[in-house]
Amino acid sequence: MGTLLRGGTVVTASDTVHADVLVEDEVVTTIARHIPPSDHTVVDVSGCYLFPGGIDPHTHLDMPFGGTVTIDDFESGTRAAAFGGTTSMIDFALHTKGDTLKNAIDTWHDKASGKAAIDYGFHVMVGDMNASVMAEIPDVVEKEGVTSFKVFMAYKNNLQADDETLFRTLRLAAEVGALVQVHAENGDVIDVLVKEALEKGLTAPKYHALTRPPEAEGEATARAIRLAEIAGAPLYVVHVTCAEAANAISDARKRGLPIYGETCPQYLVCDVTDYERPGFEGAKYVMSPPLRDKWNQDVLWNKLKNMELQAFGSDHCSFHLKGQKELGIHDFSKIPNGSPTIEHRMNILYHYGVHEGRIGLNKFVALTSTNIAKLFGLFPKKGTIAVGSDADIVVWDPSVKHTISAATHHMRADNNIFEDMTVYGKPKYVFLRGHKIVDHDSYIGAVGQGQFLRCGRFYPVQF
Amino acid sequence: MGTLLRGGTVVTASDTVHADVLVEDEVVTTIARHIPPSDHTVVDVSGCYLFPGGIDPHTHLDMPFGGTVTIDDFESGTRAAAFGGTTSMIDFALHTKGDTLKNAIDTWHDKASGKAAIDYGFHVMVGDMNASVMAEIPDVVEKEGVTSFKVFMAYKNNLQADDETLFRTLRLAAEVGALVQVHAENGDVIDVLVKEALEKGLTAPKYHALTRPPEAEGEATARAIRLAEIAGAPLYVVHVTCAEAANAISDARKRGLPIYGETCPQYLVCDVTDYERPGFEGAKYVMSPPLRDKWNQDVLWNKLKNMELQAFGSDHCSFHLKGQKELGIHDFSKIPNGSPTIEHRMNILYHYGVHEGRIGLNKFVALTSTNIAKLFGLFPKKGTIAVGSDADIVVWDPSVKHTISAATHHMRADNNIFEDMTVYGKPKYVFLRGHKIVDHDSYIGAVGQGQFLRCGRFYPVQF
Amino acid sequence: MGTLLRGGTVVTASDTVHADVLVEDEVVTTIARHIPPSDHTVVDVSGCYLFPGGIDPHTHLDMPFGGTVTIDDFESGTRAAAFGGTTSMIDFALHTKGDTLKNAIDTWHDKASGKAAIDYGFHVMVGDMNASVMAEIPDVVEKEGVTSFKVFMAYKNNLQADDETLFRTLRLAAEVGALVQVHAENGDVIDVLVKEALEKGLTAPKYHALTRPPEAEGEATARAIRLAEIAGAPLYVVHVTCAEAANAISDARKRGLPIYGETCPQYLVCDVTDYERPGFEGAKYVMSPPLRDKWNQDVLWNKLKNMELQAFGSDHCSFHLKGQKELGIHDFSKIPNGSPTIEHRMNILYHYGVHEGRIGLNKFVALTSTNIAKLFGLFPKKGTIAVGSDADIVVWDPSVKHTISAATHHMRADNNIFEDMTVYGKPKYVFLRGHKIVDHDSYIGAVGQGQFLRCGRFYPVQF
Amino acid sequence: MGTLLRGGTVVTASDTVHADVLVEDEVVTTIARHIPPSDHTVVDVSGCYLFPGGIDPHTHLDMPFGGTVTIDDFESGTRAAAFGGTTSMIDFALHTKGDTLKNAIDTWHDKASGKAAIDYGFHVMVGDMNASVMAEIPDVVEKEGVTSFKVFMAYKNNLQADDETLFRTLRLAAEVGALVQVHAENGDVIDVLVKEALEKGLTAPKYHALTRPPEAEGEATARAIRLAEIAGAPLYVVHVTCAEAANAISDARKRGLPIYGETCPQYLVCDVTDYERPGFEGAKYVMSPPLRDKWNQDVLWNKLKNMELQAFGSDHCSFHLKGQKELGIHDFSKIPNGSPTIEHRMNILYHYGVHEGRIGLNKFVALTSTNIAKLFGLFPKKGTIAVGSDADIVVWDPSVKHTISAATHHMRADNNIFEDMTVYGKPKYVFLRGHKIVDHDSYIGAVGQGQFLRCGRFYPVQF
Numbered sequence A, B, C, D: 001m002g003t004l005l006r007g008g009t010v011v012t013a014s015d016t017v018h019a020d021v022l023v024e025d026e027v028v029t030t031i032a033r034h035i036p037p038s039d040h041t042v043v044d045v046s047g048c049y050l051f052p053g054g055i056d057p058h059t060h061l062d063m064p065f066g067g068t069v070t071i072d073d074f075e076s077g078t079r080a081a082a083f084g085g086t087t088s089m090i091d092f093a094l095h096t097k098g099d100t101l102k103n104a105i106d107t108w109h110d111k112a113s114g115k116a117a118i119d120y121g122f123h124v125m126v127g128d129m130n131a132s133v134m135a136e137i138p139d140v141v142e143k144e145g146v147t148s149f150k151v152f153m154a155y156k157n158n159l160q161a162d163d164e165t166l167f168r169t170l171r172l173a174a175e176v177g178a179l180v181q182v183h184a185e186n187g188d189v190i191d192v193l194v195k196e197a198l199e200k201g202l203t204a205p206k207y208h209a210l211t212r213p214p215e216a217e218g219e220a221t222a223r224a225i226r227l228a229e230i231a232g233a234p235l236y237v238v239h240v241t242c243a244e245a246a247n248a249i250s251d252a253r254k255r256g257l258p259i260y261g262e263t264c265p266q267y268l269v270c271d272v273t274d275y276e277r278p279g280f281e282g283a284k285y286v287m288s289p290p291l292r293d294k295w296n297q298d299v300l301w302n303k304l305k306n307m308e309l310q311a312f313g314s315d316h317c318s319f320h321l322k323g324q325k326e327l328g329i330h331d332f333s334k335i336p337n338g339s340p341t342i343e344h345r346m347n348i349l350y351h352y353g354v355h356e357g358r359i360g361l362n363k364f365v366a367l368t369s370t371n372i373a374k375l376f377g378l379f380p381k382k383g384t385i386a387v388g389s390d391a392d393i394v395v396w397d398p399s400v401k402h403t404i405s406a407a408t409h410h411m412r413a414d415n416n417i418f419e420d421m422t423v424y425g426k427p428k429y430v431f432l433r434g435h436k437i438v439d440h441d442s443y444i445g446a447v448g449q450g451q452f453l454r455c456g457r458f459y460p461v462q463f
Helices: A074-084 A101-112 A131-144 A163-176 A187-199 A206-210 A214-231 A243-254 A265-269 A272-276 A281-285 A295-305 A345-355 A361-375 B074-083 B101-112 B131-144 B163-176 B187-199 B206-210 B214-231 B243-254 B265-269 B272-276 B281-285 B296-305 B345-355 B361-375 C074-084 C101-112 C131-144 C163-176 C187-199 C206-210 C214-231 C243-254 C265-269 C272-276 C281-285 C296-305 C345-355 C361-375 D074-084 D101-112 D131-144 D163-176 D187-199 D206-210 D214-231 D243-254 D265-269 D272-276 D281-285 D295-305 D345-355 D361-375
Strands: A003-011 A016-024 A027-032 A041-044 A049-052 A054-059 A086-094 A119-125 A148-152 A179-183 A235-237 A259-263 A393-403 A422-432 A435-439 B003-011 B016-024 B027-032 B041-044 B049-052 B054-059 B086-094 B119-125 B148-152 B179-183 B235-237 B259-263 B393-403 B422-432 B435-439 C003-011 C016-024 C027-032 C041-044 C049-052 C054-059 C086-094 C119-125 C148-152 C179-183 C235-237 C259-263 C393-403 C422-432 C435-439 D003-011 D016-024 D027-032 D041-044 D049-052 D054-059 D086-094 D119-125 D148-152 D179-183 D235-237 D259-263 D393-403 D422-432 D435-439
Touching: A003 A361, A003 A393, A049 A361, A054 A074, A054 A345, A054 A361, A074 A086, A074 A345, A074 A422, A074 A435, A086 A101, A086 A422, A101 A119, A101 A131, A131 A163, A148 A163, A163 A179, A163 A214, A163 C187, A179 A214, A187 A206, A187 A214, A187 C163, A187 C214, A206 A272, A214 A235, A214 A243, A214 C187, A214 C214, A243 A259, A243 A295, A259 A295, A265 A295, A265 A345, A272 A281, A295 A361, A345 A361, A345 A393, A345 A422, B003 B361, B003 B393, B049 B361, B054 B074, B054 B345, B054 B361, B074 B086, B074 B422, B074 B435, B086 B101, B086 B422, B101 B119, B101 B131, B131 B163, B148 B163, B163 B179, B163 B214, B163 D187, B179 B214, B187 B206, B187 B214, B187 D163, B187 D214, B206 B272, B214 B235, B214 B243, B214 D187, B214 D214, B243 B259, B243 B296, B259 B296, B265 B296, B265 B345, B272 B281, B296 B361, B345 B361, B345 B393, B345 B422, C003 C361, C003 C393, C049 C361, C054 C074, C054 C345, C054 C361, C074 C086, C074 C345, C074 C422, C074 C435, C086 C101, C086 C422, C101 C119, C101 C131, C131 C163, C148 C163, C163 C179, C163 C214, C179 C214, C187 C206, C187 C214, C206 C272, C214 C235, C214 C243, C243 C259, C243 C296, C259 C296, C265 C296, C265 C345, C272 C281, C296 C361, C345 C361, C345 C393, C345 C422, D003 D361, D003 D393, D049 D361, D054 D074, D054 D345, D054 D361, D074 D086, D074 D345, D074 D422, D074 D435, D086 D101, D086 D422, D101 D119, D101 D131, D131 D163, D148 D163, D163 D179, D163 D214, D179 D214, D187 D206, D187 D214, D206 D272, D214 D235, D214 D243, D243 D259, D243 D295, D259 D295, D265 D295, D265 D345, D272 D281, D295 D361, D345 D361, D345 D393, D345 D422
Parallel strands: A003 A041, A003 A049, A054 A086, A086 A119, A119 A148, A148 A179, A179 A235, A235 A259, B003 B041, B003 B049, B054 B086, B086 B119, B119 B148, B148 B179, B179 B235, B235 B259, C003 C041, C003 C049, C054 C086, C086 C119, C119 C148, C148 C179, C179 C235, C235 C259, D003 D041, D003 D049, D054 D086, D086 D119, D119 D148, D148 D179, D179 D235, D235 D259
Antiparallel strands: A003 A016, A016 A027, A027 B027, A049 A393, A393 A422, A422 A435, B003 B016, B016 B027, B049 B393, B393 B422, B422 B435, C003 C016, C016 C027, C027 D027, C049 C393, C393 C422, C422 C435, D003 D016, D016 D027, D049 D393, D393 D422, D422 D435
């Protein structure tokens, strides 16, 4: 009556075990050397790794941005995620000035509900952290199951919070067990640089990168850390791209502080020269923070290897090149920021990390799933293959070789920044709470099968 | 027919799971929500943590040193280890000038065989790494199951190897998959300082510390790392005690190098002021490297927390104060170096680490067991509670409070450097390959039950 | 007809020379082994050092602050400076919201004119760096001889500038050859901490220090540096007090950036425990940034020794304890910030630095005079004893031992934070442009003798 | 009767002054605005800088090396030095096994005496620092005027000292006021790498660099520093070439230690790719330590700018390519190490440093002259233009542009590693103790005019 995965290699953040796995009532109930078939549905997973379903801590589905809306909604986005081996995600509910957090969350429930192919939780991306919004936080943590709040240090005159706001938020978060996330770039500096560039008629995509220098990210990262240090609060830095920022995090951790960082596949395999691609193609790579000089990739790999960065997110934020990215054809600052990455997040880390020998299998699982579950209070329901945990299992075939392309991907965007990369490894099957939702190249789940995940409070000593 | 551990909380280096564990034929065969009792021997472990049996990577049993012999042999030492929750250890076989490695290993087999209460492997502590000894290494790795070799940078005119020897050893190790360990103190400097002190009539135990300054450890650690870097070899630094050495390791890891470090309980909870104890009591704390200024303890805790030090060993090397330590009553340089620590290694880390909130449970397991198994090629046979792994399981009762004392410990030494420390947590039962060997305060195993462990080759990307 | 200083030891930032010095028409015209007396006024300076007159880069005379006015005006302040061996200073002209820079400078000219005992230049302390103020800068640099502008990162809702303002100022400064100075403390954080403390009824002087943690200074310093780095501008950080800030400066210099720092005597010899003095005495030490933990003093001394901090200023800002500091008797945040230090700046550095062997004589001269002249475009008119330079010469008797006290000092304040310190060295005579203005314990100059100094543009490669 | 240099710009390590300089009896007696011509020999130096004569702290003249002898003896070498603006040097007297220090010094006196065109002192390069040699040191310091001793950490089985020897030497030096110099490369590692390369038939010049990696220099530098730290001794690291070594020095200085470093022109303008020059031309660049990857040049420039390296030496050690370098045509390890650099040391630093804007004039003087005089006890007799100092004055014409070439240089070697570099600035006249010895392109001094310089003891706080 259960589902029996036979003959695979179960990989967790610490172990690699040849074992059978029995799933009953959506959870793993038994891991054993040999489980008799009985009346279970038996799935042969020999030759494959069983990974805990990926958890993407950083996605933007169905989100308004710069006069348009990201092209993937919860239906297309989560289905693409599933194809890539991701079975949970934490999407950013967008709070806007004048709104309540509760309302932002409700709006996001409406967007997700009945559409999601995978389980999902929410962070709130706070658009205006004023006193009344802050006052809502304890309730949101307690009742809504939303425990992480992103504050922006960039996007001047728009989302950008001042240091008082960030500091007060950190203080409050420390009290109520929430985790503050920061988009760490100095928005004031960037605002001046962007205006200067445009005044000089420098409008091509590459000026997006030149007006957002790594020093501006390093500065803001270091500042957020100092504020957290004074506040006695933990901190999670999203999308770390460069040595300046990554080293600031390491330095803080060396002092014993609970500071965490996330990086994304694009920063490991793309670089600033991609903005120089012919025509308007560079626009595909316009995201914030931007791609950096190639040598930063090695720095980031070492940080992942030593777990000085703990989380690996996609920052999926997809737009068509046609019609959407083109909004900025005459002005780089109008190019919608972001790229379609939800589907290949795990594949990029697996291939360039595990397959090419930079990191081990267990670290791959930690970075794509376990650590994220622990950071956002989803563990051990999510983030591992263990007795009692949700049976979110990716059956990963390491022998498959395939080439990434917009022509074949399952995201809606008409472009893929990993286009033409040939990689090893791919999900053969994907199980969401024991239900097979992907079988080779077919999605066989049901629309709306994904459930809302209540995130728990933050505990620093978990890992 | 198996042994069923019911109702406990299984802790691995990444997971904490409420589950039943079934042991058959010495290995774990099933982990499940509820395992029916059938005809199994059922052990109620509710309220307890199940930890993988501790692995002590650094012990010296039955070892000649400075004209005497360590007071614990394989019988008393391994039994004491078992009481503390340690079910495997890697003892240092002492190779002496003129001898072969093979012979050193055989001698150690003789010492251990028929006596050990827990499983054991060997490192070789190479007394004279000459060309013919080096030529033996490939065979020793291949045939003897001994894959780690300690080279001494201290003990001038005795064990100390020069840089050429260390470098050649690192090169060779990189080729054959062995792991070089270093005792990292600058023996030349120490030799001069010791002679100077004695010439001035400074003979008390505290001069042991004053003639082995942390800079001498920091220097040697940094040197060994550079040599490993040039050689393209991994390196394991034993007993790291101070910021100078620990930071050298972190700096190397930041550059992406496979450099690993071990610290020991004594460096976390004792400090240099212990040498000032009245009478000759300071002699109990004479070990090399010596205890350091107290502020180093915070540095070490942060390194453990961030896993910039990966292994936690006892460096058990026990002597009576009476008759043995007293050899140096008029000359600190004649005090046999070392302390009895094999029994309380896990207890110290559990209490001051987990109980007091410095590290989490999973990290405790990683540091005391999993990482060590991975570093020395014993994983996954040892180092985890997983299907197929040896059923080395410590049933740890976190609610028991007890006071450490030489009066009650199971080691032979007439002293205990943790005397009077009151700590939480203690093994209720200890299982070695499924056999219960400790039941509360009784040893119920059989003498000689411990088996020899063949260590495997070193693979850097495991964690 | 000139003045001939015979038999002394001339000390510059690099040389220590036994020579006679001839002064004619206010400048040094000859330095020679033996200068014949001719018809010159001969002054016997044997046994003494001849130092270039001290230049104090950081003073606040006759300045409104927190509802009161600093107790020393240009008359008393500059006379006290002269007694201490300081013959030039750069006072901060206070610009307030709505005012022009020109007007602020004119106001300061009015305050100084006819009163100053020593030569003086101005920085502007910009109260509101808006677009029209920024537009004034090129003219001020060109025509007013004021080339340095202080921007505040602290004092929220008052003097504090946001990052855009600081960044734009840095950009502009780089273009016109001005030097931006920053008061580097994170005002947002401090504002929250102060409010929290007061809400909890924590009103004693020591809470001044506790609400302005070193991390807030380290953060702001690092931020200002990053902004300068992106702007391609030099930067001068005033009153550096702690490792966090000083190391941020060193790190930047290591990257080759033209970043400079100043520290002050109070941070070398007073510390945070001074706030715990009985009664309200701690209020004497209330200044911003506050005094720090004592271990920071060693860090600062090393930075001076290596010239990683280049300037030594007094930050003289004097208030009576009675009536002025007492404004904050029930609320530390109302205690006027600052202490009377203009008179003993050189004495503290001489005694604790040179006399006690921490730094050499040449470095003493560099830090108290030469570097400052170079940084603010006064060199070589000021800052050295060289042919053609103004004959600002301190005849320093290193053999005099005296005790600092408010009872005997020449500043107006009823308190002295160096009270009871017994120090070696004291000016025997002080010459301002060749005119003797101090003779032992008598001021023999004329009121208003001090002249305005036009500062020149900033050139980074001078030292 | 004196010599009057009129109308020039006198540059010292801190000042830049338009003044006339009068020289009488070999020393500077007057510096003044206008010195009347009287009966002096007037030299028009308008439009020129007057620099203190350069002091080269690192030369090897007439020195046996690898079966040959350096091609420049004291006659040709010092004359070439004079052409380049160097008026003093400290040559390395070579001590060999079995010899006394006294004898080594006497031998060097014989070589120099009657030949030197410039003043000269000696370091001893200790070939075998045994107990009897060490016992000689106090006397040598006291009576011979030789106060600096080079110990080798490289050249295994030849000059290389072990750590005990280095440490004992440091201890002794600290006691008697001597300064230990180290050649910091790990000779053990290099020896193995060289043997390995030759065994593989890798014999071309570039393997010289590949077998002496920067890590081996960084390691030895860090080790020497730690030994000095424990010994409480100052330390001078010769020929620093790379980030690894230079940063080790900076780190030590940050801790307040009296550690000093020297770099050389070749490491600023040549790099590892020079070894790939066609034919055997790469051999010209064979020196130890070898040239490094180009990015290290920026690191070294920043260190000079911040005076974290304090001395600039030539390490002149010249050989013909024909007949001498060719000894290693089939084996890089037989190529005599060193290049002819004594003549262009100042020119390279002036052009690439001052002319191109990397450092200021005063720092140029500090690095090429003043600091060196202070470090080796020659100050203020040498190292500055000041009253009472030797009139060693270079009249430097900054407007002259010329191209360096072996065809025109005054050294004997048939090659020049700066060949074809076109640089600004050149001595117009060079005065040695007031005697003009170079006039444009003519040497007009007398053979043997150079005098022996007694070096004084080391005092750390001088700069």
